Amino acid sequence: MNMLVEVEGLVKTFGSGEAATRVLRGLSLTLQTGEMTALLGPSGSGKSTLLTILGTLMKPTSGNHRMLGVDLVAADDRALTAFRNLHIGFVFQFHNLLPDFTALENVIFPTAVREGRETAAARARGRELLTRMGLAERIDFPSANLSGGQKQRVAVARALMNRPELVLADEPTGNLDRASAMQVMELIGEINRDEGTTFLISTHDEKIAGLCRRQVVVGDGVVTG
Amino acid sequence: MLYGLKIALRYLTASKAQTALLVLGVAVGVFIFIFMSALIGGLAEFILSRTVGDISHVTIKAEDADPPILISAEGHVLAVAERGRARTATLADAPTWVPLIETVPGVIAVSPQITGAGFLTRGAQVAQVSVTGVEPGRESAILNLDGYMVEGSARLGSGVIVLGQTLADDLSLRLGQTLRLQSSGGVSMVLTLSGIYRTGNGMIDRRSIFVSLPTARTLFSLPQGVTWIEIKLADLNAADATALRIRALTGLDAVPWTDGAEQLMEALDAQAQTGYFLKSFALITIVIGVASALLLSTYRRRPEIGIMRAMGAGRGFVVFVFVAQGALIGLLGGLSGAAFGYLALLPFPTREAFRPGTLPMDITQGSYGLAITLTVLGAILASILPARAAARVDPVTAIGQ
Numbered sequence: 002m003n004m005l006v007e008v009e010g011l012v013k014t015f016g017s018g019e020a021a022t023r024v025l026r027g028l029s030l031t032l033q034t035g036e037m038t039a040l041l042g043p044s045g046s047g048k049s050t051l052l053t054i055l056g057t058l059m060k061p062t063s064g065n066h067r068m069l070g071v072d073l074v075a076a077d078d079r080a081l082t083a084f085r086n087l088h089i090g091f092v093f094q095f096h097n098l099l100p101d102f103t104a105l106e107n108v109i110f111p112t113a114v115r116e117g118r119e120t121a122a123a124r125a126r127g128r129e130l131l132t133r134m135g136l137a138e139r140i141d142f143p144s145a146n147l148s149g150g151q152k153q154r155v156a157v158a159r160a161l162m163n164r165p166e167l168v169l170a171d172e173p174t175g176n177l178d179r180a181s182a183m184q185v186m187e188l189i190g191e192i193n194r195d196e197g198t199t200f201l202i203s204t205h206d207e208k209i210a211g212l213c214r215r216q217v218v219v220g221d222g223v224v225t226g
Numbered sequence: 227m228l229y230g231l232k233i234a235l236r237y238l239t240a241s242k243a244q245t246a247l248l249v250l251g252v253a254v255g256v257f258i259f260i261f262m263s264a265l266i267g268g269l270a271e272f273i274l275s276r277t278v279g280d281i282s283h284v285t286i287k288a289e290d291a292d293p294p295i296l297i298s299a300e301g302h303v304l305a306v307a308e309r310g311r312a313r314t315a316t317l318a319d320a321p322t323w324v325p326l327i328e329t330v331p332g333v334i335a336v337s338p339q340i341t342g343a344g345f346l347t348r349g350a351q352v353a354q355v356s357v358t359g360v361e362p363g364r365e366s367a368i369l370n371l372d373g374y375m376v377e378g379s380a381r382l383g384s385g386v387i388v389l390g391q392t393l394a395d396d397l398s399l400r401l402g403q404t405l406r407l408q409s410s411g412g413v414s415m416v417l418t419l420s421g422i423y424r425t426g427n428g429m430i431d432r433r434s435i436f437v438s439l440p441t442a443r444t445l446f447s448l449p450q451g452v453t454w455i456e457i458k459l460a461d462l463n464a465a466d467a468t469a470l471r472i473r474a475l476t477g478l479d480a481v482p483w484t485d486g487a488e489q490l491m492e493a494l495d496a497q498a499q500t501g502y503f504l505k506s507f508a509l510i511t512i513v514i515g516v517a518s519a520l521l522l523s524t525y526r527r528r529p530e531i532g533i534m535r536a537m538g539a540g541r542g543f544v545v546f547v548f549v550a551q552g553a554l555i556g557l558l559g560g561l562s563g564a565a566f567g568y569l570a571l572l573p574f575p576t577r578e579a580f581r582p583g584t585l586p587m588d589i590t591q592g593s594y595g596l597a598i599t600l601t602v603l604g605a606i607l608a609s610i611l612p613a614r615a616a617a618r619v620d621p622v623t624a625i626g627q
């Protein structure tokens with residue numbers, strides 16, 4: 002297997018002086034292509050912080066971060082934006098979708114924003130992904146009217162839209178009931194198996210974590226297991 | 227950027243009531259802008275037509291030969307030629323100049339005249355008058371004499387005189403009566419009163435009298451030439467340029483009406499300044515309104531902006547989405563405000579039919595295109611600050627994970 006992501010000696014400090022909080026304290030982690038990894042750890046341990054840095058939405062205070070051989074610590078905002086668009090998908094816990102757009106419009110956003118318009122090809126892929134997520138009936142539904150579980154499945158479809166190598170999911174099932182959570186996880190597992198997309202999923206739920214082949218536990222700002 | 231435009235449009239249509247209010251606000255500003263333009267423009271037009279509509283726009287005077295003066299070596303004036311003699315300066319070649327001046331673009335009428343002072347006698351009553359000799363057929367070329375007639379005709383045949391109502395009342399004159407007119411040069415003629423006018427201008431109604439050009443020739447002993455050429459233009463504002471042209475063409479001393487009308491010009495200028503001031507305020511209100519509404523929108527949409535940024539939307543894209551919203555609001559508000567403004571101006575009388583007591587609104591001076599352009603530009607300007615704020619949204623805190 003190929004190495005996809007590598008972080009080394011990651012430090013993240015919020016604030017400065019007396020109020021400084023050191024959240025990550027020299028964390029190192031590698032993700033291989035095709036892995037499906039659960040990220041565990043107590044609340045406040047820095048899981049979201051780590052995902053945000055891996056997603057290039059935030060830079061570490063110090064440490065190395067490489068993905069696909071690219072040094073992402075050195076890259077500027079423009080380069081990171083383009084990199085993110087092509088190589089990383091996100092599923093968040095809240096605030097996932099653009100409420101004034103339909104399910105399909107949300108799914109094809111990552112492609113449309115890159116190409117400057119919504120192409121027929123993008124729409125076709127969006128429909129296919131939504132159908133795969135069991136949302137064939139909700140393709141042109143205003144996303145604000147979808148249920149929580151449906152929204153998360155639209156978010157997963159969108160995360161996959163540009164065929165990224167890595168999908169980062171921060172408590173994607175945290176808001177869902179058991180049945181919906183399992184459905185979302187099954188779909189993620191399926192994509193991981195069929196397309197070899199690498200997933201890193203933070204969760205507090207041991208059952209959810211158990212669905213992943215690898216578990217990483219964060220504590221005290223480093224990987225503890 | 228078609229896609230950015232789609233997002234902007236969706237944002238605007240997503241909150242219809244808010245967008246409608248915003249567009250209405252902009253439209254009101256544009257309406258005020260257009261209303262002010264039409265009012266200030268119409269007012270200037272009205273004042274000009276009232277004050278200089280009836281006068282010559284470019285005037286050519288005979289070069290006033292300096293009165294021949296004899297001065298001693300010590301600087302004392304020893305002798306001055308008689309006043310009557312000094313007046314004989316003429317535009318001797320007037321018959322050649324008139325057709326030439328008529329070809330100058332913008333010139334709509336040319337009236338060669340002989341002017342001078344005289345005394346009008348009716349029985350024992352005498353009035354000092356200013357005599358204007360006009361070519362028959364050109365009586366209404368400059369002053370619309372025909373339009374001001376209250377009795378008789380403006381037609382200046384030989385041996386007739388046309389004068390103002392005040393003068394007629396002062397001397398208790400009636401049409402058909404004969405009057406004696408003596409020029410300052412001492413020539414005396416008997417003329418028949420054939421027309422009485424009322425212009426509303428006190429000086430003209432009391433002091434001016436009109437005779438035919440041949441009659442004036444006899445009165446002022448000018449066998450050829452004229453003393454004065456009056457020229458009317460299609461566009462009042464072209465007087466300075468046209469005067470220059472005529473001067474270059476003929477070498478004559480053509481003087482535009484604006485010479486000596488500084489006070490009027492200053493007043494009109496001040497009025498125009500007031501207009502600019504009010505219009506600027508209308509624009510500033512538009513800019514502030516659009517800026518604050520869009521700024522609110524960027525705060526409300528922070529999570530969405532964060533999501534878009536996380537999905538790979540660049541800062542430029544976010545800026546475009548918000549600037550496009552501003553531009554669309556400006557365009558919609560500008561167009562509807564201009565339409566409202568035009569409709570509101572329709573009931574006002576046209577510029578030809580202005581009557582004292584009504585607002586002289588000029589629908590043709592609404593500056594519609596300018597209002598729309600400035601509004602769109604203003605709205606774009608107004609959206610820059612919110613757009614930049616939106617582009618600076620940190621996706622991490624906005625998504626709030």
Ligand SMILES: Nc1ncnc2c1ncn2[C@@H]1O[C@H](COP(=O)(O)OP(=O)(O)OP(=O)(O)O)[C@@H](O)[C@H]1O
Nearest residue numbers: 015016022024043044045046047048049050051627
């Ligand atoms: N922008 C910030 N400024 C200051 N402190 C922050 C900021 N973001 C996170 N923190 C702090 O960093 C620590 C780790 O936060 P993080 O969200 O990464 O934890 P987490 O493991 O995701 O927790 P949870 O399981 O509750 O989601 C917390 O103590 C949090 O208060």
Ligand SMILES: [Mg+2]
Nearest residue numbers: 048049171627
């Ligand atoms: Mg978290």
